[in-house]
Amino acid sequence: MHHAIINLNHPAHYIGLGPFSISLGNLLIILAMCIVFLAALFIPFPHSDKEGEDQK
Amino acid sequence: MSTSSWTGRVRAATLEKMKPEDLLPEEQPAYVASWIYIFGVLTLAALFMLIFSGLVLTVEGPAWWHTSTIGHYWNSVHLWSVELFFIFMVVHLWGKFWMAAWRGKRTATWITGVLAFGTSIITAFTGYVIQTNFDSQWISTQAKDGFNAMGIGAYFNALNTGQAILIHVALLPLVVGVIVLWHVLLVRRKGVVPPIDNDGTIARGAKK
Amino acid sequence: MSPKLMVDPSKKWSGPTRPYDLVKEIVVAFVAVALLAGGLAFLFSSPDDPAVTLKSWALTNSADFAVTATGELAGTTTSAGYGAPYNTAAKGQHFGFIKLQDWAGVRIPIDPANDFVVKPLLMMNDSAASSAVAEWSSANADQQSTWATAYADALSKAEGKDSVADPSGTFGPVPQMVASLLTMAKSGALDGALITSDTPLPTDFTKSLLFLGDSEGYFADLASKQHLSGDQWGVMNETGSWPGQSWLWLFSFWYQIDPFKSSDNADTIVMLLMGVLTLGLMLLPFIPLLRRIPYAIPVHRLIWRDWYRKQDK
Numbered sequence: 253m254h255h256a257i258i259n260l261n262h263p264a265h266y267i268g269l270g271p272f273s274i275s276l277g278n279l280l281i282i283l284a285m286c287i288v289f290l291a292a293l294f295i296p297f298p299h300s301d302k303e304g305e306d307q308k
Numbered sequence: 309m310s311t312s313s314w315t316g317r318v319r320a321a322t323l324e325k326m327k328p329e330d331l332l333p334e335e336q337p338a339y340v341a342s343w344i345y346i347f348g349v350l351t352l353a354a355l356f357m358l359i360f361s362g363l364v365l366t367v368e369g370p371a372w373w374h375t376s377t378i379g380h381y382w383n384s385v386h387l388w389s390v391e392l393f394f395i396f397m398v399v400h401l402w403g404k405f406w407m408a409a410w411r412g413k414r415t416a417t418w419i420t421g422v423l424a425f426g427t428s429i430i431t432a433f434t435g436y437v438i439q440t441n442f443d444s445q446w447i448s449t450q451a452k453d454g455f456n457a458m459g460i461g462a463y464f465n466a467l468n469t470g471q472a473i474l475i476h477v478a479l480l481p482l483v484v485g486v487i488v489l490w491h492v493l494l495v496r497r498k499g500v501v502p503p504i505d506n507d508g509t510i511a512r513g514a515k516k
Numbered sequence: 517m518s519p520k521l522m523v524d525p526s527k528k529w530s531g532p533t534r535p536y537d538l539v540k541e542i543v544v545a546f547v548a549v550a551l552l553a554g555g556l557a558f559l560f561s562s563p564d565d566p567a568v569t570l571k572s573w574a575l576t577n578s579a580d581f582a583v584t585a586t587g588e589l590a591g592t593t594t595s596a597g598y599g600a601p602y603n604t605a606a607k608g609q610h611f612g613f614i615k616l617q618d619w620a621g622v623r624i625p626i627d628p629a630n631d632f633v634v635k636p637l638l639m640m641n642d643s644a645a646s647s648a649v650a651e652w653s654s655a656n657a658d659q660q661s662t663w664a665t666a667y668a669d670a671l672s673k674a675e676g677k678d679s680v681a682d683p684s685g686t687f688g689p690v691p692q693m694v695a696s697l698l699t700m701a702k703s704g705a706l707d708g709a710l711i712t713s714d715t716p717l718p719t720d721f722t723k724s725l726l727f728l729g730d731s732e733g734y735f736a737d738l739a740s741k742q743h744l745s746g747d748q749w750g751v752m753n754e755t756g757s758w759p760g761q762s763w764l765w766l767f768s769f770w771y772q773i774d775p776f777k778s779s780d781n782a783d784t785i786v787m788l789l790m791g792v793l794t795l796g797l798m799l800l801p802f803i804p805l806l807r808r809i810p811y812a813i814p815v816h817r818l819i820w821r822d823w824y825r826k827q828d829k
Contacts, residue, residue: 255377256384256561260757266743271772273749277759285395289402292343293818299341299534332539338532339823349541353549361553374564383564384557387758392553394763406815410801412525422798429763436761442565443755446739449729450746457609457783459620462601467726470719502525503820504811 331496339503344407347400348495354393355488359481361386370473371440390432397425409501417498420491427484434476437466448472563756565742570710570724573734574701578678580733581701583671585694588628589652590664593730595628602626602726609784616784624722629660632727636709637696645696648689655688663688746771766790 265276274282311317364382365373373379401421403409410418437448448466455461465471523531574581587593591605599606601623608617634652637645652660667687670680678698682691700706710724728735736745744750751768754760770776770786779785801807810816817824 255381257559260560261563262757263741264743264753264757273743273772275743275753275757275760277754277757278752278762278765281391281395281759281762282765285398288395289344289399292347292399292403293815295343297341297343297822299822333536334538335533336536337529338534338826339820340536341534341822342819344819346541346545349545350549352542353545354553356546357549357553374566380561380564381557384560384562385553387562388556388560389549389553391759392549392556398763403819405800406810406813407819408807408810408816410807412527414525415801418801419798422794422800426794426798432761432763439564441563441567442738443563443744445567445725445728446735446744449725449735450744450750454783454787456598456601457617457781458787459600459616461617462620462623465601465624465720465722467722468720473719499529502523502529502531503823504814504816 325497326493330499333496337500337502340500344399344403345500347396347403348492350396351393351400352488352492354389354396355484357389358386358393361389362477362481366477370438370469374441386435390435393428394432397428401425407501408504411501411504412498414494414498414501417491417494420487420494424484424487424491427480427487431476431480431484434472434480437472438469438476440469444469560758563754563758565755568728568735568738569704570701570706570728571704573728573731574698574706577731577734578698578702579671579676580731581698582678582694583668583733584727584730585633585697586664586668586671586690587730588632588727589690589693590661590668591629592665592668593628595626595632595726595730598626609781611781611784611788614784614788626723626726628726628730631713631723632710633693633697635713636700636706637693639709640696640700640705642696644692648692648696651689652693659688663690667691667694747777766793 260277266273267276267279268274361382365379365386368376368379373383404418404421433447433451437444437451448469451466452461455464455466464475523529570581584593588596591597595602597605599608600617600621603622603626608615610617634649637649640646652663655663663686667680667682667690670682670687671677674680679691679695680687697706700709707724710727711718711721713723714720739745739750740748742755743753744755746768749765749768749772751764751771752760752762767786767790770789771782776782776786796803796806
């Protein structure tokens with residue numbers, strides 16, 4: 253019943269260091285989360301014309 | 309305008325504190341200008357997708373998705389929605405932590421947020437237990453040890469698939485839903501926390 | 517230069533504002549996330565390794581099935597020696613005086629020798645099985661244990677075999693019982709027998725999953741090949757190459773290190789620890805030092821940089 257464009261139905265890759273071990277899938281999810289967080293902090297937020305210097 | 313009747317007290321504590329322009333605002337404080345602010349609503353959107361795809365999966369029963377292409381697709385939507393849900397929620401949590409967003413009598417907002425996080429983890433977990441496949445068989449036999457060790461297993465038996473299904477689709481979504489609703493209403497009522505100032509407790513910004 | 521005034525964050529904001537459209541934000545977010553989730557599902561699908569059964573176990577690894585079934589009779593399997601909530605064979609896990617497992621009591625009574633082996637054999641309409649069970653049932657507990665333990669030893673020596681001959685009769689009825697149960701399992705009848713033992717329309721798989729969970733050579737082996745075991749960070753992992761419950765990383769972490777890893781009470785200790793940590797996160801606004809971190813590390817200068825820039829003008 254798998255109709256994936258990218259087939260993940262195969263044994264996973266694991267990245268390990270000492271007692272740490274993580275599957276590539278989980279690592280990518282966690283990295284994506286960190287990148288999204290940093291992007292949210294650094295990417296400038298668009299301003300509308302109405303605001304700016306207006307200290308009403 | 310409240311009276312001392314129960315009804316009057318409830319109205320004073322709820323409706324009279326909820327102003328329409330706070331619930332559905334058309335303006336925000338000028339400091340609300342960062343992409344970090346969208347992760348609350350993104351979490352809600354992912355929760356909506358979870359509930360929607362979950363409801364689709366309930367219609368033809370717990371084993372439907374094993375034999376139907378459409379069922380499997382909706383199972384996939386459910387899985388990816390939960391991955392997105394936790395990504396958005398954790399980024400939201402990080403953002404609120406660095407803003408010290410509990411300032412200004414917003415402690416209850418923070419606490420309900422953490423409660424929503426915790427109950428979501430339990431809910432997601434029960435979802436993994438009811439997949440009715442090898443993964444759920446293994447997860448339930450492992451999880452029972454954790455629950456049994458806490459005395460919880462005597463009441464919530466992870467190996468009882470019927471019990472786990474009902475808890476996952478009825479009880480826990482209700483609990484998460486109520487907590488999330490409470491959290492969102494607190495956010496709307498208290499407004500978005502102002503920037504941290506140098507003194508660390510008081511924000512600056514308004515002028516005379 | 518405008519004067520800088522202090523504002524009480526608990527008061528309603530009366531400073532400058534910017535236009536905002538909450539409903540538009542909600543609609544855009546919902547559509548975007550729907551497209552994202554739908555798209556990811558289309559791209560990557562989701563895992564679905566078929567469930568295993570007592571039948572697939574018996575057919576794939578009959579020797580492991582025989583060893584485990586004998587272990588149930590000998591009382592040496594995980595389930596047979598579990599304790600609460602299934603039986604009183606062991607003291608439950610505890611942390612100091614906190615004995616939550618024992619306090620909850622035996623609420624799901626399971627006697628593996630009887631429930632997994634003896635009762636199913638009685639459902640099998642087979643005279644050899646019935647007379648073996650009759651012999652077993654009429655013996656006392658010591659005799660039963662002697663037979664089963666001797667046969668378990670013999671099976672473990674005869675690695676890879678699902679039966680061992682008994683010329684001197686030291687195993688009693690045990691070889692016949694195990695052989696009959698294996699036949700029953702291979703036919704699929706044992707799966708049905710275990711799940712319907714309490715109710716004719718079952719939704720509860722406790723017995724068959726506990727029996728399966730006692731298998732080390734089949735069920736646990738399948739799991740560890742997929743990195744699902746507890747000591748492999750398996751709590752976080754998923755079958756295939758899909759991401760799993762990565763949010764359980766901290767829970768999973770404790771099981772990888774001492775003193776938790778080697779503790780007999782690891783589950784109780786880790787669950788309690790995670791409870792305390794979650795409570796700590798919840799009460800963070802009240803915890804000295806920790807609640808000062810956002811002030812000490814000024815990520816907020818980045819979040820509100822536009823605002824601060826205007827203020828500093």
